[in-house]
Amino acid sequence: MAGENGEAVRNKQVIFRDYVSGFPEDTDMEVRESTMKLRLLEGSNGLLVKNLYLSCDPYMRFRMTKPNVPVYVEPFRPGSLITGYGVARVLESGHPNFKKGDLLWGLTGWEECTLITAPETCFKIEHTDVPLSYYTGLLGMPGMTAYAGFFEVCSPKKGETVFISAASGAVGQLVGQLAKLFGCYVVGSAGSKEKVDLLKNKFGFDDAFNYKEEQDLDAALKRCFPEGIDIYFENVGGKMLDAVLLSMKLHGRIAVCGMISQYNLEQPEGIHNLTNFILKRIRMEGFVVSDYYHLYPKFLETVLPHIKEGKIVYVEDTAEGLENAPTALIGLFYGRNIGKQVVVVSHE
Amino acid sequence: MAGENGEAVRNKQVIFRDYVSGFPEDTDMEVRESTMKLRLLEGSNGLLVKNLYLSCDPYMRFRMTKPNVPVYVEPFRPGSLITGYGVARVLESGHPNFKKGDLLWGLTGWEECTLITAPETCFKIEHTDVPLSYYTGLLGMPGMTAYAGFFEVCSPKKGETVFISAASGAVGQLVGQLAKLFGCYVVGSAGSKEKVDLLKNKFGFDDAFNYKEEQDLDAALKRCFPEGIDIYFENVGGKMLDAVLLSMKLHGRIAVCGMISQYNLEQPEGIHNLTNFILKRIRMEGFVVSDYYHLYPKFLETVLPHIKEGKIVYVEDTAEGLENAPTALIGLFYGRNIGKQVVVVSHE
Numbered sequence: 249m250a251g252e253n254g255e256a257v258r259n260k261q262v263i264f265r266d267y268v269s270g271f272p273e274d275t276d277m278e279v280r281e282s283t284m285k286l287r288l289l290e291g292s293n294g295l296l297v298k299n300l301y302l303s304c305d306p307y308m309r310f311r312m313t314k315p316n317v318p319v320y321v322e323p324f325r326p327g328s329l330i331t332g333y334g335v336a337r338v339l340e341s342g343h344p345n346f347k348k349g350d351l352l353w354g355l356t357g358w359e360e361c362t363l364i365t366a367p368e369t370c371f372k373i374e375h376t377d378v379p380l381s382y383y384t385g386l387l388g389m390p391g392m393t394a395y396a397g398f399f400e401v402c403s404p405k406k407g408e409t410v411f412i413s414a415a416s417g418a419v420g421q422l423v424g425q426l427a428k429l430f431g432c433y434v435v436g437s438a439g440s441k442e443k444v445d446l447l448k449n450k451f452g453f454d455d456a457f458n459y460k461e462e463q464d465l466d467a468a469l470k471r472c473f474p475e476g477i478d479i480y481f482e483n484v485g486g487k488m489l490d491a492v493l494l495s496m497k498l499h500g501r502i503a504v505c506g507m508i509s510q511y512n513l514e515q516p517e518g519i520h521n522l523t524n525f526i527l528k529r530i531r532m533e534g535f536v537v538s539d540y541y542h543l544y545p546k547f548l549e550t551v552l553p554h555i556k557e558g559k560i561v562y563v564e565d566t567a568e569g570l571e572n573a574p575t576a577l578i579g580l581f582y583g584r585n586i587g588k589q590v591v592v593v594s595h596e
Numbered sequence: 597m598a599g600e601n602g603e604a605v606r607n608k609q610v611i612f613r614d615y616v617s618g619f620p621e622d623t624d625m626e627v628r629e630s631t632m633k634l635r636l637l638e639g640s641n642g643l644l645v646k647n648l649y650l651s652c653d654p655y656m657r658f659r660m661t662k663p664n665v666p667v668y669v670e671p672f673r674p675g676s677l678i679t680g681y682g683v684a685r686v687l688e689s690g691h692p693n694f695k696k697g698d699l700l701w702g703l704t705g706w707e708e709c710t711l712i713t714a715p716e717t718c719f720k721i722e723h724t725d726v727p728l729s730y731y732t733g734l735l736g737m738p739g740m741t742a743y744a745g746f747f748e749v750c751s752p753k754k755g756e757t758v759f760i761s762a763a764s765g766a767v768g769q770l771v772g773q774l775a776k777l778f779g780c781y782v783v784g785s786a787g788s789k790e791k792v793d794l795l796k797n798k799f800g801f802d803d804a805f806n807y808k809e810e811q812d813l814d815a816a817l818k819r820c821f822p823e824g825i826d827i828y829f830e831n832v833g834g835k836m837l838d839a840v841l842l843s844m845k846l847h848g849r850i851a852v853c854g855m856i857s858q859y860n861l862e863q864p865e866g867i868h869n870l871t872n873f874i875l876k877r878i879r880m881e882g883f884v885v886s887d888y889y890h891l892y893p894k895f896l897e898t899v900l901p902h903i904k905e906g907k908i909v910y911v912e913d914t915a916e917g918l919e920n921a922p923t924a925l926i927g928l929f930y931g932r933n934i935g936k937q938v939v940v941v942s943h944e
Contacts, residue, residue, distance in 0.1 A: 310875065320846065320875040485870060498668065504873045511871070518866010522833060523859070525852040525882030527658065527668040532880045534873030 297336035385588035396540035465491035563587030733936035744888035911935030
């Protein structure tokens with residue numbers, strides 16, 4: 249990369265073409281050559297960064313939908329850059345929290361270099377003795393989501409039974425390992441034999457099943473939880489949620505992290521078993537990680553030692569290069585990723 | 597009534613015939629003449645009571661369904677007495693908390709006289725300067741349900757917007773009045789013009805609508821809540837819940853007290869808008885009043901002065917005589933009752 253003195257340099261970008269209804273496709277995005285000046289304007293408190301790793305996250309589907317009023321997630325703008333979480337290195341800083349050479353994670357652009365205009369929303373990376381890409385997953389937004397969702401929303405008690413859907417994904421794999429370390433009985437569902445094997449053999453879940461091979465989700469859950477489910481960490485919605493409601497225990501809790509099975513449907517599936525809320529005094533709560541970022545230091549303190557001792561492991565699925573970013577993102581909605589989906593823009 | 601010396605006396609009873617699927621009918625119950633001895637067995641710690649008022653409550657529909665495993669509500673037994681909440685006078689007491697002549701409310705039988713075997717679950721009535729029948733409604737289980745559901749489950753804040761379905765019912769009318777006194781903006785729905793008039797003109801709701809006359813529940817809610825709903829007190833379920841989810845505000849709360857529109861359907865309606873849980877961080881919680889009875893003294897302390905000052909009013913729908921009890925109970929599921937449905941067994 250040239251441009252050290254502020255001349256315009258090449259900056260490959262992933263552009264959002266237009267609003268999507270139904271399943272998004274690779275062609276809803278395009279990779280374009282662009283240029284940018286690698287210099288901050290005088291008096292700017294922004295950051296010029298070089299993007300290293302980008303995060304593909306299911307919530308990004310919300311941003312592809314033509315906004316209704318009121319809007320709770322800022323939509324992408326047709327013809328404009330895709331933005332999302334990523335790991336980056338600071339090239340030039342106008343903000344007192346960061347200096348040239350620092351590593352950070354936070355909201356950035358799907359491009360080679362980005363001008364970050366809200367550096368206060370970024371987290372400086374202090375621990376570099378783990379893979380940097382972990383800050384798109386295990387140690388970034390999805391990891392923090394798992395931690396806040398499990399400990400703050402689910403109110404777990406030792407010995408309780410925990411069910412996690414999309415359990416081998418970026419969030420699920422950590423929820424399961426945190427729940428095991430906390431002393432819960434943990435079962436996960438996923439969509440392939442390979443993923444189920446990961447859950448049982450790599451992440452140490454007590455049990456797991458492939459939802460695509462179960463004729464009857466209710467029966468599968470009753471088999472795994474003969475006494476019922478105390479906590480459901482919801483990532484998928486739809487038929488799985490409906491079946492889970494039948495197996496919830498008295499005073500069960502459901503943390504709604506995502507409902508990925510529903511995001512691309514013109515009409516979401518109907519959930520029929522909600523009267524169980526009354527009979528079983530169920531609490532269900534949707535949450536968004538940004539409400540919990542004040543817990544990030546505590547989260548790191550909890551998780552980093554476990555990573556270093558090998559008690560928490562993490563599986564990533566890596567796409568190389570911005571050219572492959574659209575396909576990687578779309579793959580989430582077909583369950584093609586095995587573990588956290590990362591896009592490598594540059595290894596250093 | 598004879599029988600003061602323990603001889604067998606007439607005891608009319610309402611008997612549950614057999615398990616029901618779909619809508620229950622009057623003929624699922626029958627009124628029978630029976631006899632009982634009006635004397636406690638030696639050493640009994642039970643109570644012999646004369647029933648005065650009986651309470652018709654929607655939850656009783658759960659007890660008419662053939663039980664699945666696990667059972668969270670004890671079903672009625674085919675061929676046996678209907679039981680439920682009521683107000684009664686003690687004829688003979690084997691329990692230190694009660695003496696002959698005391699008034700109480702609690703679980704009793706749908707019959708003239710009942711042997712209560714668990715007197716510790718009954719509440720002694722200390723305040724008789726209000727209509728005694730209020731202890732089946734405003735000052736009994738439904739009133740306590742309104743109080744606990746609103747203050748303990750909904751976590752209200754002054755100035756918030758509150759929507760209540762089945763708002764003129766036994767629970768709804770008190771929720772609305774408590775919410776108004778607390779400083780909320782309150783809207784209710786009900787199923788007739790007469791009920792809507794009650795909401796607006798007697799209970800002091802800010803607004804109300806007849807859901808049967810609205811083409812589009814979503815539009816009705818948007819009209820009443822242009823800025824959205826902070827709290828939904830859920831009594832009906834089904835299409836109303838689905839519409840409410842579209843109007844909930846960020847961090848909105850839903851207390852699920854009942855879903856009466858769903859109890860008699862072979863297959864409950866599907867709810868489609870659950871992804872709003874994520875976008876709006878909604879919390880929904882089912883609750884059962886029995887978890888909150890420890891708050892009953894505080895509840896009375898709060899509500900009694902308001903009743904005496906006329907700041908809380910209550911509407912009852914009264915059926916005279918055990919013969920009319922089955923029709924009164926069934927009427928709940930057609931919305932025939934206007935206000936709390938009470939059955940008078942005896943006025944004294």
